[in-house]
Amino acid sequence: MVNVEVMPPLMFGGLVVFLLIGFPVAFSLSAVGLFFGFLSIELGFFTPAYLGNLPLRVFGILSNDLLLAIPFFTLMGAILERCGLAEDLLEGTGQLFGKVPGGLAYAVIIVGAILGAITGTVAASVIAMGMISLPIMMRYGYDMRIATGVIAASGTITQVIPPSLVLIVLGDQLGKSVGDMYAGAIGPSILQILLFVAFIAGVSIFAPHRVPALPDEALTQRGWALWWRVLKGMVPSIVLIFLVLGTIFLGLATPTEAGAMGAVGAAGLAVLNGRFTWALIREAMGNTMRITAMVMFILIGATVFSLVFQGVDGSLWIEHLLSGLPGGQVGFLIFVNIFVFFLAFFLDFFEIAFIVVPLLAPVAAKLGIDLVWFGVLLCVNMQTSFMHPPFGFALFYLRGIAPKEVRSADIYWGAIPWVGLQLVLVAIVIFWPESVTYWLDRGTGVDPSTVRIEVPLPEMPDDDAPPVFR
Amino acid sequence: MRPLLAFSRGVDSINAAMGRVADWFVLLACAVSAGNAFVRYGISYSSNAWLEVQWYFFAGIIMLGASYTLFRNEHVRVDLVYGMLGTRARIWVDVLGIILFLLPATLLLAWMTWPFFVDSFIRNEGSPNAGGLLRWPVKLLMPLGFVLLSLQGLSELVKRVALLRGEQPEAEVVVEYHRPDQ
Amino acid sequence: QTAPEVRWRCASSFPRTLDTIYGAAEHVSRRVAAMTDGKFQIRVFQAGELVPGLQVADAVQGGTVECAHTASYYFVGKDPTFAFDATVPFGMNTRQLNAWLYSGGGREALRPFFERFNTVSIPCGNTGAQMGGWFRKEIKTVQDLNGLKMRIAGIAGQVFAKLGVVPQQIAGGDIYPALEKGTIDAAEWIGPYDDAKLGFNRVAPFYYYPGWWEGALNLSFYVAKPKHDELPPAYREVLESACRDATLETMAKYDAQNPQALRQLVAAGTQLRAFPREVLQACYKAAFELYDETAARNEAFKKVYDNFRAFRDTQFQWFRVAENTFDNFVYFQHAQEQRGAAGEQRR
Numbered sequence: 001m002v003n004v005e006v007m008p009p010l011m012f013g014g015l016v017v018f019l020l021i022g023f024p025v026a027f028s029l030s031a032v033g034l035f036f037g038f039l040s041i042e043l044g045f046f047t048p049a050y051l052g053n054l055p056l057r058v059f060g061i062l063s064n065d066l067l068l069a070i071p072f073f074t075l076m077g078a079i080l081e082r083c084g085l086a087e088d089l090l091e092g093t094g095q096l097f098g099k100v101p102g103g104l105a106y107a108v109i110i111v112g113a114i115l116g117a118i119t120g121t122v123a124a125s126v127i128a129m130g131m132i133s134l135p136i137m138m139r140y141g142y143d144m145r146i147a148t149g150v151i152a153a154s155g156t157i158t159q160v161i162p163p164s165l166v167l168i169v170l171g172d173q174l175g176k177s178v179g180d181m182y183a184g185a186i187g188p189s190i191l192q193i194l195l196f197v198a199f200i201a202g203v204s205i206f207a208p209h210r211v212p213a214l215p216d217e218a219l220t221q222r223g224w225a226l227w228w229r230v231l232k233g234m235v236p237s238i239v240l241i242f243l244v245l246g247t248i249f250l251g252l253a254t255p256t257e258a259g260a261m262g263a264v265g266a267a268g269l270a271v272l273n274g275r276f277t278w279a280l281i282r283e284a285m286g287n288t289m290r291i292t293a294m295v296m297f298i299l300i301g302a303t304v305f306s307l308v309f310q311g312v313d314g315s316l317w318i319e320h321l322l323s324g325l326p327g328g329q330v331g332f333l334i335f336v337n338i339f340v341f342f343l344a345f346f347l348d349f350f351e352i353a354f355i356v357v358p359l360l361a362p363v364a365a366k367l368g369i370d371l372v373w374f375g376v377l378l379c380v381n382m383q384t385s386f387m388h389p390p391f392g393f394a395l396f397y398l399r400g401i402a403p404k405e406v407r408s409a410d411i412y413w414g415a416i417p418w419v420g421l422q423l424v425l426v427a428i429v430i431f432w433p434e435s436v437t438y439w440l441d442r443g444t445g446v447d448p449s450t451v452r453i454e455v456p457l458p459e460m461p462d463d464d465a466p467p468v469f470r
Numbered sequence: 471m472r473p474l475l476a477f478s479r480g481v482d483s484i485n486a487a488m489g490r491v492a493d494w495f496v497l498l499a500c501a502v503s504a505g506n507a508f509v510r511y512g513i514s515y516s517s518n519a520w521l522e523v524q525w526y527f528f529a530g531i532i533m534l535g536a537s538y539t540l541f542r543n544e545h546v547r548v549d550l551v552y553g554m555l556g557t558r559a560r561i562w563v564d565v566l567g568i569i570l571f572l573l574p575a576t577l578l579l580a581w582m583t584w585p586f587f588v589d590s591f592i593r594n595e596g597s598p599n600a601g602g603l604l605r606w607p608v609k610l611l612m613p614l615g616f617v618l619l620s621l622q623g624l625s626e627l628v629k630r631v632a633l634l635r636g637e638q639p640e641a642e643v644v645v646e647y648h649r650p651d652q
Numbered sequence: 653q654t655a656p657e658v659r660w661r662c663a664s665s666f667p668r669t670l671d672t673i674y675g676a677a678e679h680v681s682r683r684v685a686a687m688t689d690g691k692f693q694i695r696v697f698q699a700g701e702l703v704p705g706l707q708v709a710d711a712v713q714g715g716t717v718e719c720a721h722t723a724s725y726y727f728v729g730k731d732p733t734f735a736f737d738a739t740v741p742f743g744m745n746t747r748q749l750n751a752w753l754y755s756g757g758g759r760e761a762l763r764p765f766f767e768r769f770n771t772v773s774i775p776c777g778n779t780g781a782q783m784g785g786w787f788r789k790e791i792k793t794v795q796d797l798n799g800l801k802m803r804i805a806g807i808a809g810q811v812f813a814k815l816g817v818v819p820q821q822i823a824g825g826d827i828y829p830a831l832e833k834g835t836i837d838a839a840e841w842i843g844p845y846d847d848a849k850l851g852f853n854r855v856a857p858f859y860y861y862p863g864w865w866e867g868a869l870n871l872s873f874y875v876a877k878p879k880h881d882e883l884p885p886a887y888r889e890v891l892e893s894a895c896r897d898a899t900l901e902t903m904a905k906y907d908a909q910n911p912q913a914l915r916q917l918v919a920a921g922t923q924l925r926a927f928p929r930e931v932l933q934a935c936y937k938a939a940f941e942l943y944d945e946t947a948a949r950n951e952a953f954k955k956v957y958d959n960f961r962a963f964r965d966t967q968f969q970w971f972r973v974a975e976n977t978f979d980n981f982v983y984f985q986h987a988q989e990q991r992g993a994a995g996e997q998r999r
């Protein structure tokens with residue numbers, strides 16, 4: 001007789017095996033779920049009726065209006081990527097920073113941060129920056145690995161800087177408001193940019209030949225012409241930042257609607273720049289549709305898995321496993337981060353957010369860990385899943401657009417120091433929770449016990465009028 | 471094999487059409503959402519019906535678009551092992567995956583979601599929110615989507631079996647796999 | 653004869669973070685197990701773990717879970733009659749609603765309605781009178797309601813809509829930032845204890861009372877009818893009394909926790925405001941118009957509504973005699989004393 005306690009670990013094992021076969025993740029997830037579901041029915045852990053909860057869960061996914069942000073931000077990214085606005089921004093900034101050693105790398109980091117404040121998708125950032133700056137960096141003698149690494153890493157900054165799909169999804173999974181998640185992510189975003197800049201500064205001091213300054217002949221524009229160019233390149237970005245963040249701040253749009261604003265704005269800018277074509281929009285729509293369907297079907301597959309996982313008391317198993325960890329909060333956080341870091345080698349962030357985070361959140365809450373802090377920490381950690389050689393998405397995009405002379409090994413090796421920097425950031429956020437919580441709201445400091453609450457009283461009649469009964 | 475391949479072509483064209491509808495739902499969802507914000511801000515008018523339309527379109531993108539995404543071979547995979555396989559081995563992974571992984575789930579879900587829709591339709595279920603929409607149209611998307619996906623699964627199966635048998639299917643078959651943009 | 657082993661899964665409509673409401677189901681689970689020597693086990697799952705919170709009625713109806721813990725007014729889209737099992741605007745207070753449900757024929761009136769959904773509904777928890785929610789601007793006249801964008805669901809939203817309010821059921825995660833920036837003007841939740849956890853006080857200064865749409869919110873323990881029928885009679889009794897116990901438990905917890913939570917909110921800068929009488933009167937009128945309209949086209953609704961209204965009339969008569977006179981006098985006297993004490997301190 002099989003005991004129900006062995007089922008959860010078996011399911012995790014099955015998950016790894018099924019996913020490794022290489023059939024689409026969405027259907028592999030549901031297959032693991034159904035396989036163990038039928039096994040559980042056979043072994044009497046639950047009845048066939050229990051699987052009847054699936055339609056309700058699927059409907060819950062379709063009616064989760066928070067996930068609407070996914071197609072909106074994807075559409076905005078798809079339009080931006082195709083209409084060349086990001087290129088304008090990068091060219092100007094590159095010229096501006098060109099004469100300092102490491103200048104092009106700084107430009108890539110800054111542009112990555114600006115693009116990050118507009119959108120939440122990595123593809124647009126990496127592809128745009130890779131296409132423009134990688135050839136320039138190669139031409140002027142940048143070390144190949146530094147060049148590919150800085151592009152891939154800067155492209156992933158967008159996941160931590162609000163607005164961010166990861167933060168939206170994590171907020172939803174953790175039951176925290178998107179506003180709090182965004183506020184909590186401000187500190188780590190700044191730290192991350194500083195870390196990246198410091199790394200390049202370090203390289204430019206200790207190995208200046210790896211990040212040379214642009215020679216004079218490469219600086220085609222100077223003085224006012226250059227500044228004008230930079231400004232012109234920045235205008236569309238500022239307009240979009242306004243459309244997305246500004247409409248939220250003005251109270252014009254909810255954060256979800258702001259994504260739609262950004263998409264409409266990106267299309268408008270493409271029109272203004274004369275780059276709008278009907279084909280561009282059609283292509284962006286199709287691309288967005290397929291990404292949305294793909295991502296949401298991972299969720300549907302994951303919901304089959306997790307229904308069965310709940311049915312075999314999986315959440316109890318995880319709780320026992322994690323609550324027995326030594327070291328209280330910090331011990332738990334360190335363990336979880338190592339766990340997620342390794343999961344990120346073969347799962348990407350959607351898979352982690354939907355399968356693993358719901359299992360971790362209750363334990364974290366029980367240990368008294370601030371869930372915003374926890375979410376931002378996981379977000380920073382999961383950013384590495386984009387840069388893990390050899391399967392990180394960012395590296396894959398870069399491979400797709402890099403010139404032939406860039407070897408895959410350069411891209412993989414180039415990513416490693418940045419994954420290291422990311423881990424340093426994870427450690428900082430674990431041991432310095434104020435880096436997140438500082439930006440969250442604090443109280444007024446008034447002592448509640450001194451508070452007097454006066455509520456108007458009903459009028460008391462002077463005379464006691466006798467009641468009347470009819 | 472011939473009639474099967476004809477079936478496969480038919481399914482492919484139906485789902486391509488559904489995919490185009492889903493493409494437009496992206497734009498419509500976006501336009502409605504931005505429009506909601508403008509109207510609410512501008513003239514303090516808005517309604518739950520227009521808020522709900524957004525996620526009706528969203529549900530449409532997913533349920534009508536998933537089968538075309540399967541046709542394009544763009545459902546993300548873990549290509550740790552798959553990436554090292556040859557074409558024939560990849561086709562085998564797909565053939566077995568469709569039979570053992572995909573079809574059981576999509577057929578089961580199509581069968582399960584149907585009565586869920588019927589109950590909502592018979593009771594004329596509305597929204598719990600003031601001024602909201604009837605629920606059955608969005609609930610109908612579920613059985614419809616899973617049936618379309620099952621059909622696409624069969625179509626992909628037919629095409630891959632034909633390839634394995636050395637026949638060249640006239641229907642388009644996407645064996646090459648690219649990780650999707652994200 | 654030995655008692656059989658029964659194991660049920662209970663799908664809650666609430667997240668664990670709402671510890672009082674969610675706790676009602678856990679309370680039932682603990683009591684039931686304790687009273688049956690662990691033979692009758694109910695495992696509670698928070699919203700979303702088995703099914704999403706708003707899908708639990710479907711789950712019980714379809715028998716995919718044995719039981720659920722919820723607030724019936726989530727399902728007014730299926731049929732507005734569900735609301736009477738929870739609360740309706742300007743309905744009864746906690747004591748009166750309990751009297752109707754437990755001893756006044758309320759459950760009997762609702763039973764045939766729930767049978768259409770294959771469900772047995774047992775009262776299980778109550779929040780007491782709720783607060784009227786968080787507003788960015790003051791409501792001084794009925795005209796101030798016109799164009800007010802408020803996140804409020806269900807029948808209360810329909811009542812408000814009659815007075816020009818724009819009910820906006822925006823996404824859960826968007827409420828906070830939308831209220832912060834004025835995308836919406838108001839949002840409501842439960843009472844001080846639960847509201848404080850959401851932090852709405854940080855973005856909307858005015859905290860209105862009373863929540864006239866929820867003078868008392870009865871929570872319900874749904875059991876799939878076939879499962880209820882096959883339960884041994886002794887277990888049925890055990891479940892009944894555990895649910896009754898949960899009603900007392902939640903009420904006591906809220907009453908004990910809310911005063912301190914309200915003080916904390918006020919200390920953090922919240923400004924308490926009462927809905928003006930004129931506004932309440934307009935809402936009252938709109939609410940009862942809505943019930944009449946609904947009753948005219950919904951037979952089930954009319955049946956329960958007639959029963960509910962008749963009971964409410966007699967309750968109001970009685971409560972005005974001893975309860976209300978007592979309450980009014982002691983609150984008044986107490987306030988006078990406190991004022992006097994404060995005055996002396998100042999001197």
Ligand code: NA
Nearest residue numbers: 116158161163
């Ligand atoms: Na971002």
Ligand code: NA
Nearest residue numbers: 782841842866
């Ligand atoms: Na309320």
